[in-house]
Amino acid sequence: MRRKVMMSVFVALLAFLILCPLLSIFAEAVFQDGIFSLGPAIATIRESENAAMIGSSLLLGLLVVITSSVIALPLAYIFSRTQLARYRFFDVIFMIPFMTPPYIASMGWILFMQKRGLMQQLFPSLSFITDHFFSLGGLVLVMSFHVFPFMMTMMKNAMLSVPSSLDEAGAVLGATFPTRLRKLFMPLLTGNYAIGALLVFVKTISEYGTPSTLGRRIGFEVFTTDIHRYATVAPIEFGKSASLASVLVGICLLIWMLQNYITMKKTYSLIGGKGGAMHIRKLSPPALAAAVAFIVLVIFFSMVIPLFSVISSSLINLRGYGFRSGNFTLGNYVRLFTEDNQGTGALAVSIFLAISSASIAAILGTLIVMAIRRTGRRTGQAIEAMALLPEMLPSIVLVLGIMLFYNAIYKLIPIYGTIWIMVLSYVILFLPYTVQYVSSSYSQISHSLLAAGRVSGGSPAYVFIHVTLPLISRGIISGWMMTFIIAFRELVTPSLIAPTNTLTVSTYIIRQFEQGSVGKGMSMAVICILFSTVSLLFLNKVILRKRH
Amino acid sequence: MKKGLIILALLIAVSSAFAADADKGIVTVYMPSPAGLANKLAADFEAKTGIEVRTFQGTTGEILARLETEKANPVADVVILASWSDGLSMKDSGQLESYVPENADKMVEGWIDEDSMLFGYSASAVGVIYNTLIYPTLDADWDALADPAYKNDIAIPDPELSGACKDFVAGYVNAFGWDTFEALAANGMVVPGANRAALDAVTTGEVGVLIAGVDYNAYSSMADGEPLSIYYPASGTVVNPRPAMIMKTAPDMDNAKAFIDYLLSDDAQKMVTEAYLLPGRSDIEYSNRSTLDEIPQIPCDWDAMMAISTDSAARINELCER
Numbered sequence: 001m002r003r004k005v006m007m008s009v010f011v012a013l014l015a016f017l018i019l020c021p022l023l024s025i026f027a028e029a030v031f032q033d034g035i036f037s038l039g040p041a042i043a044t045i046r047e048s049e050n051a052a053m054i055g056s057s058l059l060l061g062l063l064v065v066i067t068s069s070v071i072a073l074p075l076a077y078i079f080s081r082t083q084l085a086r087y088r089f090f091d092v093i094f095m096i097p098f099m100t101p102p103y104i105a106s107m108g109w110i111l112f113m114q115k116r117g118l119m120q121q122l123f124p125s126l127s128f129i130t131d132h133f134f135s136l137g138g139l140v141l142v143m144s145f146h147v148f149p150f151m152m153t154m155m156k157n158a159m160l161s162v163p164s165s166l167d168e169a170g171a172v173l174g175a176t177f178p179t180r181l182r183k184l185f186m187p188l189l190t191g192n193y194a195i196g197a198l199l200v201f202v203k204t205i206s207e208y209g210t211p212s213t214l215g216r217r218i219g220f221e222v223f224t225t226d227i228h229r230y231a232t233v234a235p236i237e238f239g240k241s242a243s244l245a246s247v248l249v250g251i252c253l254l255i256w257m258l259q260n261y262i263t264m265k266k267t268y269s270l271i272g273g274k275g276g277a278m279h280i281r282k283l284s285p286p287a288l289a290a291a292v293a294f295i296v297l298v299i300f301f302s303m304v305i306p307l308f309s310v311i312s313s314s315l316i317n318l319r320g321y322g323f324r325s326g327n328f329t330l331g332n333y334v335r336l337f338t339e340d341n342q343g344t345g346a347l348a349v350s351i352f353l354a355i356s357s358a359s360i361a362a363i364l365g366t367l368i369v370m371a372i373r374r375t376g377r378r379t380g381q382a383i384e385a386m387a388l389l390p391e392m393l394p395s396i397v398l399v400l401g402i403m404l405f406y407n408a409i410y411k412l413i414p415i416y417g418t419i420w421i422m423v424l425s426y427v428i429l430f431l432p433y434t435v436q437y438v439s440s441s442y443s444q445i446s447h448s449l450l451a452a453g454r455v456s457g458g459s460p461a462y463v464f465i466h467v468t469l470p471l472i473s474r475g476i477i478s479g480w481m482m483t484f485i486i487a488f489r490e491l492v493t494p495s496l497i498a499p500t501n502t503l504t505v506s507t508y509i510i511r512q513f514e515q516g517s518v519g520k521g522m523s524m525a526v527i528c529i530l531f532s533t534v535s536l537l538f539l540n541k542v543i544l545r546k547r548h
Numbered sequence: 549m550k551k552g553l554i555i556l557a558l559l560i561a562v563s564s565a566f567a568a569d570a571d572k573g574i575v576t577v578y579m580p581s582p583a584g585l586a587n588k589l590a591a592d593f594e595a596k597t598g599i600e601v602r603t604f605q606g607t608t609g610e611i612l613a614r615l616e617t618e619k620a621n622p623v624a625d626v627v628i629l630a631s632w633s634d635g636l637s638m639k640d641s642g643q644l645e646s647y648v649p650e651n652a653d654k655m656v657e658g659w660i661d662e663d664s665m666l667f668g669y670s671a672s673a674v675g676v677i678y679n680t681l682i683y684p685t686l687d688a689d690w691d692a693l694a695d696p697a698y699k700n701d702i703a704i705p706d707p708e709l710s711g712a713c714k715d716f717v718a719g720y721v722n723a724f725g726w727d728t729f730e731a732l733a734a735n736g737m738v739v740p741g742a743n744r745a746a747l748d749a750v751t752t753g754e755v756g757v758l759i760a761g762v763d764y765n766a767y768s769s770m771a772d773g774e775p776l777s778i779y780y781p782a783s784g785t786v787v788n789p790r791p792a793m794i795m796k797t798a799p800d801m802d803n804a805k806a807f808i809d810y811l812l813s814d815d816a817q818k819m820v821t822e823a824y825l826l827p828g829r830s831d832i833e834y835s836n837r838s839t840l841d842e843i844p845q846i847p848c849d850w851d852a853m854m855a856i857s858t859d860s861a862a863r864i865n866e867l868c869e870r
Contacts, residue, residue, distance in 0.1 A: 116753035216741075219869060233609050233708075236616040320681065320751045320775040340587050410621050417623060500576060500604035500623065515607070515744035516583065 007375050014368070014386045017428055021401030022249070022393075028242035028404050041243040050226070050244065057205050057222040058251075060140065064204040065197045067144035068151050071298055072196075075148075076155035078291050082283050090295075091153075092540070097302040098149040099532050101489045103209035103506065104525045107513055108306030109133075109142050110214060111313050111522075118309055121323045134218050143210050145302040147203055151196045158192035159185075191266030198259045202252055206394030208492050213510070223248045224396045231400055231496065238404065245397045256392050307529070314522035332519035343524065346508035349419070350488050353504065357426035358483040362476050364427065365434025369442050369472075384435070391432035395492045399425055403497050417499045425493045430486060434479030441475030442468075481539040485532050574600040575803035578611045579628040580711065580790070582764065585823035592819070593810050599803050607742050608634055608711035615643075622797035625804035628669075628790060630762075631711025633718060633854040635666045635791035640854075645794040647805055651812040654829045656840070659789040668789025669811040669828040670820040673843050674716045674760040675780045677747065682756035689781045690720070693759060694731035701756040702737045704868070705746040707861035712743070712788045713760045717864055718857035719786040723846050726863075732759070733867035751776060767824035767837050780838065784846040789828065 029041045044050055075094070078084050097105070112118045113133040120127045132138070162185065170180040208224040215225060223244060230241035283291060316322065317329040336343040368387045372380040390398055402425050406416040415421045445468065453463035491506040498507060505528050512521030575593075579586045583605055590601035604614060608629050615624060629635050638644055644665040652660060652667075659668030676693070678686045688695070693702055707714040720728070737759075740749040747765050750758040751774050766778040792811050798804045810816055817827045821834035 114752070114754050232617075233613050236613050318772065318774050319748065320679065320753070322752065340584065342583070342587070407617075407620065416621065417618070500578075500602045515742055518748060 003374075007371065007379060010367075010371055011379065011383060011386075014383060017424075018386050018389055021398060021405040021428075022389075023401075024405040024408060025242045025245050025249075025397065025401045028238050029246045032239070040239055041246070044240045044243040045247060049221075050240075053221045053223070053226055053244075054247065056136075056220065060136070060143070060220075060222060061201040061204040063136070063140040064143045064147065065200050067140050068148040068200055069193075069197065071144060071148040072152035072155060073193075074291075074294055075152045075298065076159055078295070079152075080156045080159040082281050082291065083288075084283075084291060084295075085280055092537075093299065093303075094149045094152060095536070096533070097146055099485075099536060100146075100303075100306065100529055101209060101491070101506065101532075102143075102146050102207060103213050103491055103510065104310060104529065105146055105306040106142050106210045106214040107509075107522070107525065108309035108313075109138070110217060111518070112305055112309040113138070116322075118312060118323070136218070136220060139210065139214055139218065139220055141301075142214055143204055143207065145298075146210065147200050148298075148302070150203070151200055154192065154196040154199075155189070158189050162188055191262055194262045194266065195259050198255050198262075202255050202392075205248065205251065206396070208394075208396050212495075213513075224394060227396050227400060228496065231403070241400060242404070245400055248394055249397055252393055310522050310525050310529070313518060314526050316519060319518060332517070332523040335517070336520050336523045339520075342503060342508065343520070346503040346505050346524070347527075349502055350505040353419075353422055353426055353490075354484045354487040356423050357430060357487050358480045360423070360427045361431050361434045361483050362480045365431055365479060366438050366472070366476055368431075368435055369438045372439070373442060387435045388432045390429050395429050395490075396496070398429060399493050399496045402428070416497075419499060419502060421497055421499075422493055422502075425497065426483075426487050426490060429490070429493065430483040433482045433486070434476070437479035437482070438472055438475040441472045445471050478539065481535065485535045485539075488531060488535075489528055573598065573803070574602055575625045575800050575807050576602045576604075576623055577626045577628065577807065578604045578606070578614065578624050580606065580608055580611065580630040582768070582823050582825075585819060585825070588819050589811070589816055592815060593807060596810070597806060599806065601807075607709045608714070609709045622795065622799065624795050625798040625800045626792060626794055626807050628792045629711055630672070630788070630790050631715050631857075632666070632668065632789050632791055632850060633715050633857045634711055635793060636661070636850060636854045638793060639663065639665050643796055645796045645798065645801070645804075647794055647808060649805070649808045649812050651809075651829060654831050655812070656789075656828060656830045659828055666789075666791035666793055667808055667812065667828070669792045669808075669816070670823075671787055671789040671826040671828065671840075672712050672762045672764050673780065673785050673787045673826070673838075674712050675763050675766070675778045675785060677750055677758040677761040677763075677766045677776055677778045679750050679753050679756050680775045680777050682753055686757065686777070687779055687781075689783050690759065691728045691731065691783075693757060694728065694735045696735070698735065698757060700736035700738075702732060702735065703740050703746050703749050703755040703758045704732075704737055704760050704864065705743045705758075705762070706739050706741055707760075707864050709742040710746075710762070711790075712762045712786075714857050714861045715788045715853065716760045716786040717860045718853035719846050719848050721860050722849060722852050722856065724783075729864060729867060733864075737868050739865060739868045763837065764824035771824075771836075780843050782844060784844040786848060787826070787840065787843060787845055790825075 030036055030038055032040055045054070079087075079090060084090075110117075113130055115127075115130055117130075120130065133141075166184060166188075167180060170184050175183065205223055208228065211220065211222045211225045212228065215222060221229075227241050227244050227248070230237045230244070312323075314332055315328045315330070317327050317331060321327045365387070368383060372384050375383070402421065403416075406413065406421055406424075410416050415424065449467055449471075450463055453467045454460075458466065489506055490504070491510070494502070494504040494507045495510070498504065503511065505524060509521045509524050509528070512518065512524065577586075577590070586603055586605055590603055593599065594601055604611070604624075606614065608631050611627065611629060612634065615627065618624070627638070629638075639661070646664050648664050649667060652664070655668070656671075659671065660666065676686065676688075676690075682701075705713040707717045717729070738749075738755065740746045740754070743762050743765055746758050747761055747769065749755050750761070751769060761778070763778055766776055770776050770778070792808055794801070794804045794808060812829060814832075817829050817832045820827050821832060821836065824837050826837075826840055827834065
């Protein structure tokens, strides 16, 4: 009985944290002065500029899916089935574009490509590219170079799971390589590809960083930028913002359902008991050269250009003179910390938010996983669905909901306009990471271990502390670190609900880029990238390598 | 599970304590750039009075949006904008408190409204800012910049984000009509963003000329050694007093009044001139920029300008959309 009460309190708490903000978006969209009406919401969606925006968001998603496939599929093949698959360090290298915050990468591209920017200073003959870059094409390219590692990893793992015996059987029966690719590989991988493509699509239409920097430059409005604009620039129109957010939620949920359907119907279990041996394909020298050239090209575009551009902009003294000997300085880094206390303040706020949200999410996430394991199937599924919901929805939608909800209940819980609403928002946004990491390590624990603990006389608390906790600690730590890294550079929450006097690393960079000193902004960007990369390496090398 | 609940309860308790504490000895000020000046004023006021200053810094557009969001739970005591006409419309909608600050009698004529609600403690003017590596000298009037010689090489700050630019557009259109802006737009004028982004575009040479750029930003970049120069075209510009205002809903009314008094004090006015802005008091001397009487001005009918400013700003963005 007591457990049942606890469990319902728990479900209510999650519903309060995650569902209420979402519901307040729908309420804002359909209630006008307390009267239910779908009219204004539908009118908003049918406004010609909003309809055009919805069209261009979907077009952007589609184009990014196509472009990132063109980048990711060859790489996935190269790194799963050719002799280059041996070089595992590429796994880490291709994490870099995915780990670089998208707003920083697109600032790097802007600084590189703009008229009389870095590219034109270095290679004046290439200046004709500039006009072509500041277009939808450029936006698609930048977003694809951010998101492709995601699809690459998925497809690589899928390809690795196709046993070579199938390929060999095809070859023995006389099928040429292109035929085997078409008749064998492609049908087996269609399901996986569809899932990857849908995920890339959702990620693209949910992304705020790139559209808000590069997209704004070229006047390309998408869902996220419009939701943000209606909620933050005078005249404020929360109703419109909420209507668009509701449509976006609908699209995302539809895609997740489709993805779920495909997973059930179109994926094949290829790993049997036999453990299919993997034969790598030895590429001919010209093919090898082409593969290496392709890898180099992708690295150049996805990493070298944006990083080079960000780093060199952080070192340029007078922007009016650009690349010129004597015009390089470390002064921007010095001024970042000494000129005023905003730079250090932003770092302190981001570190505080990252640590506090990671810790709260770790505790809450662990409790959620334990609750899921210990309760009935129905309740468990409900809890899990709620806890994972934030990952399926665009963060801008959730943050808008949090903003509306806590504004409405300010009299009850006065945290709107304080730093605590940011902590809360971060916890909600990043809770799924902890839940997934802890859940996967929890599922590896055999029940007999816990039973042994109980039989030997340990109280439930004792068994938890001495048996369960040590076994799931790696999951908790990984979840903590991932949350820490991602929270450190989070952009959407602070740009919507940061209280007065509060800048984070991300809003500091954007503010400096748009209204202050580009040099200082880019110095902070370099610090942010270093911080993420070092944390990730630390996670990989130190924590995850330790074996129990 | 208990642990989670306890933590949540603690979180709520701490945060409400935090919010309750906020009622003593603070003043919340929303102010536009330059950030350096805002920080210095806040620090100096804190040192002198012991009242903590909480600032929110943003463009005029962002500040207005924030006020609107917080309508149900007002936070701001003092609001400073970079646009006199936006200040007047706040007064029109009854959001402002009247007060006669110290030193009000020493202010530049017209920089305090007749109801004593808007205090133009500083001012900026917009001018033509150009990159000296591209144009060694330049003194063309506004309409002359529509010449094909400057095709695709002219920028304007986004008047929906920059209050100073917004007021200039309203003033210019009110006096001379739309011909010049239409011709400039047809000549490939671009809108790179708010003031600073627009200045950055001309600093890096992305464009050669920035029209309606705020002058204090340019003076400060020129002092750093950037290859820039500024002039005020002969047919005149808009000098834009930056209104500091007390909100009727100010949670800390006395502190808000003290802050306004401080803004008009000798020390604060000196800091204003150090940020290359025009001081709000006529008895303050400065030599680091063009003085008020050196700037040719368009005669301003602020009420007429306020009526058209928002629509004109939107029109500029429409004209320049490509």
